[in-house]
Amino acid sequence: MAVARRMLDYMERSSWIRKMFEEGARLKKIHGEDKVFDFSLGNPNVPPPELVKQKLRELAARDEPGMHGYMPNAGLAETRQAVSAYLCTEYCVSMAQDHIIATCGAAGGLNIILKALLDPGDEVLVPAPHFVEYGFYSENHGGTLKSVPTREDFTLDLDGLERAIGPKTKVILINSPNNPTGQIYSEEEIKLLGELISRKNYELGHIIYLVSDEPYRRIVYDDCRVPCIFAHYENSLITTSYSKDLSLPGERIGFVAVNPSADEVQKVLGALTLANRILGFVNAPGLMQRLIVELQGICVDVGIYRRKRDRLVSSLRAFGYELVVPKGAFYLFPKSPLADDVRFVRILQEENILAVPGSGFAGPGHFRLAYCVDDRTIEGALPGFERACAKARG
Numbered sequence: 544m545a546v547a548r549r550m551l552d553y554m555e556r557s558s559w560i561r562k563m564f565e566e567g568a569r570l571k572k573i574h575g576e577d578k579v580f581d582f583s584l585g586n587p588n589v590p591p592p593e594l595v596k597q598k599l600r601e602l603a604a605r606d607e608p609g610m611h612g613y614m615p616n617a618g619l620a621e622t623r624q625a626v627s628a629y630l631c632t633e634y635c636v637s638m639a640q641d642h643i644i645a646t647c648g649a650a651g652g653l654n655i656i657l658k659a660l661l662d663p664g665d666e667v668l669v670p671a672p673h674f675v676e677y678g679f680y681s682e683n684h685g686g687t688l689k690s691v692p693t694r695e696d697f698t699l700d701l702d703g704l705e706r707a708i709g710p711k712t713k714v715i716l717i718n719s720p721n722n723p724t725g726q727i728y729s730e731e732e733i734k735l736l737g738e739l740i741s742r743k744n745y746e747l748g749h750i751i752y753l754v755s756d757e758p759y760r761r762i763v764y765d766d767c768r769v770p771c772i773f774a775h776y777e778n779s780l781i782t783t784s785y786s787k788d789l790s791l792p793g794e795r796i797g798f799v800a801v802n803p804s805a806d807e808v809q810k811v812l813g814a815l816t817l818a819n820r821i822l823g824f825v826n827a828p829g830l831m832q833r834l835i836v837e838l839q840g841i842c843v844d845v846g847i848y849r850r851k852r853d854r855l856v857s858s859l860r861a862f863g864y865e866l867v868v869p870k871g872a873f874y875l876f877p878k879s880p881l882a883d884d885v886r887f888v889r890i891l892q893e894e895n896i897l898a899v900p901g902s903g904f905a906g907p908g909h910f911r912l913a914y915c916v917d918d919r920t921i922e923g924a925l926p927g928f929e930r931a932c933a934k935a936r937g
């Protein structure tokens with residue numbers, strides 16, 4: 544066999560994105576680019592803020608020794624210093640640059656965390672629906688992902704989580720604002736989750752880490768706030784990136800922050816730093832580390848995404864779709880008018896609309912729309928959404 548059996552299985556499991564890509568290319572060939580409405584990818588369509596471009600030009604002109612050399616494994620001191628200073632105000636915690644590791648985006652952050660924490664057979668619990676890559680990332684490092692359904696409105700089901708925690712649980716991974724639902728977990732939910740994990744640590748006699756994946760932290764609407772997990776549970780880590788708030792997903796820059804009060808914090812930081820070196824990407828890109836030093840707190844205009852959300856929410860509701868209004872990120876996760884979400888996504892394709900079935904996110908009976916797209920795409924798709932709902936309802 545040409546490739547590993549495990550990869551064949553992975554390719555099948557991740558096939559939705561590929562199928563959508565191929566279907567999009569096929570439909571565009573037949574109908575033309577502007578007649579196909581692609582909501583399948585979370586690739587921000589809002590350009591990076593002007594300041595990002597200005598700082599990039601300044602950096603490109605800097606001609607200093609070492610500008611393009613290898614980096615310290617945990618990141619440049621100036622970058623870690625800038626991030627920790629910002630987090631002290633943003634998260635209201637006291638932390639130093641030592642608690643920050645610069646990473647290749649949030650995906651790099653998650654992989655160094657799981658590499659640092661998991662032993663073979665350890666379980667990672669995640670509220671579902673969830674980002675599809677979590678399963679691959681866990682298995683990359685010998686772990687197993689176990690999904691625990693959220694409630695009807697996608698808030699945490701703490702009783703379900705309590706039942707799912709067992710002797711093999713090493714990590715509880717949350718993502719808020721959530722991809723694919725747009726839900727934000729409240730301060731009260733995070734507080735109760737922290738208490739639950741502390742209780743379970745005591746019962747089980749080992750530490751369970753709480754990991755929060757936060758690439759959408761700054762893409763929030765209607766005065767919503769994302770609570771900081773550090774205030775509610777000590778053995779905790781946060782990872783995030785500048786992919787969405789600065790619209791830089793191709794540049795691969797983010798960080799991990801470790802709660803300064805975590806047990807054996809130095810060991811955790813040491814393991815993360817080594818993982819950053821040995822996973823093959825060899826630390827975070829140098830130019831991008833320098834770029835973000837002066838861009839702490841800068842974000843794209845979230846109003847652009849809010850207007851898109853509002854237009855889609857009100858239109859889809861008027862057509863008869865049921866949905867929970869997203870509080871953040873740029874995804875909508877409506878109920879599929881048919882129990883079979885894959886069949887409904889095919890009906891949408893007949894209208895030249897590309898969406899991803901909820902089954903791909905461990906959230907069957909729904910479908911995901913990424914609305915980080917041009918207004919033209921949204922307006923052009925609305926009649927198709929209306930017809931598809933009517934067709935499904937027969």
Ligand code: PLP
Nearest residue numbers: 585648649650674718722784786
């Ligand atoms: N986590 C979630 C929930 C995501 O949606 C994404 C990307 O879409 C990532 C992690 C990866 O982010 P990055 O591109 O910054 O590595």
